Amino acid sequence: MTKGKSSSSAADGASSSEQAKLAALSPFEFKDELIKAAGGGAVERPANSAMLNAGRGNPNFLATIPRHGFWQLGLFAMREAERSFAHMPEGVGGFPKRDGLTERFELFLRENRGVPGIDFLRGAVSYVRDQLGLSAGDFLYEMCEGILASNYPVPDRMLKLSEIIVGQYLRREMIGKHPFVGEFDVFAVEGGTAAMTYIFNTMRENRLIRAGDTIALGMPIFTPYIEIPRLNDYQLNVINLNAAVENNWQYSKAELDKLRDPKVKAFFLVNPSNPPSVRISDESLEQIADIVKERPDLILLTDDVYGTFADNFVSLFALAPKNTILVYSYSKYFGATGWRLGAIATHRDNVLDRLIAELPKDVKKELHGRYESITTEPDKLKFIDRLVADSRTVALNHTAGLSTPQQVQMVLFSLFSLMDTPDAYKCALKRLIRSRKRALYEEIGISFDDDDPNQVDYYTILDMEFLGERAHGREFVEWIKKNTQPSELLFRLAREARVVLLPGRGFGTPHPSGRVSLANLNESDYRLIGRAVRKLIEEYVERFNAATGKHLDKSKVK
Missing domain, CATH: 3.40.640.10 (Type I PLP-dependent aspartate aminotransferase-like (Major domain))
Known part of the structure; x- marks a missing residue:
């Protein structure tokens, strides 16, 4: 809590023991407290205002082609299972039969030409046979038996x-x-x-x-x-x-x-x-x-x-x-x-x-x-x-x-x-998450640096001490540290802007910071998060100026 002025932080009035309890939480449990703050605050918001939970590492994208392949393979495997006990009308099937399996699979592919996942399966069997030198029939049998879940995993370490x-x-x-x-x-x-x-x-x-x-x-x-x-x-x-x-x-x-x-x-x-x-x-x-x-x-x-x-x-x-x-x-x-x-x-x-x-x-x-x-x-x-x-x-x-x-x-x-030799899927994901990072930093007012070949950008860390010192000097950073609780900035983002970030310190970062997942929201959402972070920084600059008589430029973030 900031001294001398009330804050809308969810940690307002928290005792030192309560602060210690918050500090002891894993960031994933701490996130739940922030979500409560984002959903139950007293600040009025538009009815359509949605919480932006950038604390989750779960991506909002997924690979569709191999999933289509999975479902089509499942349909073929079911057809194979139903070849056994066909005389029983009660829905009893059996294990796939190895003999003739490859030929029946080729027929299945021809019958379903143009269906999503079929071309992928055709290519997969070809790759296994021609590039890896494995038996196509043995591969198909392992996949059919596996997708039907009709046997224990053998070998138990991995098929x-x-x-x-x-x-x-x-x-x-x-x-x-x-x-x-x-x-x-x-x-x-x-x-x-x-x-x-x-x-x-x-x-x-x-x-x-x-x-x-x-x-x-x-x-x-x-x-x-x-x-x-x-x-x-x-x-x-x-x-x-x-x-x-x-x-x-x-x-x-x-x-x-x-x-x-x-x-x-x-x-x-x-x-x-x-x-x-x-x-x-x-x-x-x-x-x-x-x-x-x-x-x-x-x-x-x-x-x-x-x-x-x-x-x-x-x-x-x-x-x-x-x-x-x-x-x-x-x-x-x-x-x-x-x-x-x-x-x-x-x-x-x-x-x-x-x-x-x-x-x-x-x-x-x-x-x-x-x-x-x-x-x-x-x-x-x-x-x-x-x-x-x-x-x-x-x-x-x-x-x-x-x-x-x-x-x-x-x-x-x-x-x-x-099979994706040009890495088309990988390149598409890289473009996606790096575009989101650019949107976030543009709205905060920080130049986007993509020259470091070691940056991966699935997450990004907003290190308030590092960024604050770079933008406004060490005196400003020391004032922030002295006059705020470690969790205050994250709680204020949650309550006032409905933005949820994870505390970086829970991962062992040395400074107060927030982890932003760049994988689980859309680009427009990261722009909203960037604006919320910038607004909060500007407010702390104003309060620093009022408390110290300084005249830092609140619009200067970098």
């Missing part, structure tokens, strides 16, 4: 051909033209959040991290990476590697050198970052890879969900594959958050398996007992397969695995991208 195809997609999007020696395994999971849960848990169960151990986090970062290590389940010490807004959200050499400390067991990062949406520079990736050469026991986890929005993206997984766990989610790029599609990848020759093999005898004996019900050689069970088992508390390993219709949609998304 056989599906893993190959998703692996090719990850190679294209995460590795690109970078040299990569060896093969990697893929575990299909229920989105990136499930991947995080499984990885933390299996690392703990296999003593790769223990209570009191130290890990490093690349900050800012997706909030659960901050919150999980604090839980009683883990009780980890955390060292932050801070990317600075003044350095275009890149890590300095000094920050990355913290990884040289032998007590740091693992380094977790999101690349491109959340919320700044900036990919790690090539120089920083090389520095991390060099540190790994000095510290071959260092475990890396890179969460690269936004990598497909970047230009010429190369994952840390490409530079240090034997030390890196790759996490990828299809949710944002394909507009598929509701599908819950994610993947974990590990190199077949990796540090995790080596560290497990080097555990003390008593620990290995305990782990032998943990996994002996699922394999005759539990000591040789790979880390990624321990993930699968632990995801179903080991005892239910035989029913583990992502549901098969989800895997089918994941495969179709992957093939859609692999």
Whole structure:
């Protein structure tokens, strides 16, 4: 609350304990408080005034072609299922038949020529056969059985051909033209959040991290990476590697050198970052890879969900594959958050398996007992397969695995991208979100800078301290910090303009800031948000002038 003058902030009159409770909330729960403020304020608004929730990372766009393919494939699979038990009128079907499946599929394509999704399916089967060298019949059978959900996922880690195809997609999007020696395994999971849960848990169960151990986090970062290590389940010490807004959200050499400390067991990062949406520079990736050469026991986890929005993206997984766990989610790029599609990848020759093999005898004996019900050689069970088992508390390993219709949609998304050699879909999304960013900053009055090749722009951070100092000087920033509560600006935007942003500090940003998702609203909405932010800044400039006798130009934002 601003001293000396009432504010329409939802935090008005809040005690220090109430402020502390707000500060302790995850930004996603804090957002709910802002939504309440945006919907229940006393300020009169036009009847048609809608809340602009830019706090959600859920995109308002989605990939249509592979979805059309999914539904058409489902119709074909149903036709195949109904070939069995056709004598029964009660609606009983059976498994698809492998013999003649390819020929029947070709007939289905001809019968439905011109229907959305049909050409995509024709191309997908051709690509699988001609480019990947796989059996078209085997592929069609796996897809039909999968989309019908008529069997358990076999293998439980991922369907056989599906893993190959998703692996090719990850190679294209995460590795690109970078040299990569060896093969990697893929575990299909229920989105990136499930991947995080499984990885933390299996690392703990296999003593790769223990209570009191130290890990490093690349900050800012997706909030659960901050919150999980604090839980009683883990009780980890955390060292932050801070990317600075003044350095275009890149890590300095000094920050990355913290990884040289032998007590740091693992380094977790999101690349491109959340919320700044900036990919790690090539120089920083090389520095991390060099540190790994000095510290071959260092475990890396890179969460690269936004990598497909970047230009010429190369994952840390490409530079240090034997030390890196790759996490990828299809949710944002394909507009598929509701599908819950994610993947974990590990190199077949990796540090995790080596560290497990080097555990003390008593620990290995305990782990032998943990996994002996699922394999005759539990000591040789790979880390990624321990993930699968632990995801179903080991005892239910035989029913583990992502549901098969989800895997089918994941495969179709992957093939859609692999077949899009000119990257038409990717370029369209980049144009879309960058046009929204330009609209937002134009209305705030800040010049739009798109010269940084590492900017991805799925989100943008409005760092009030950084922008305020650049526009009006340090004295103005210090006055704001002294005379406002940390959450006041966000609550005022919510109540007075019905604009909801997420607090940047919940992601580990050093200054008061708001995360704006550029994915979930239309361009005109971002112009409205920009005007609301500008109006608020201008009001604080007026109040600063009145309080200090200064004469800052309120129209000057940059």
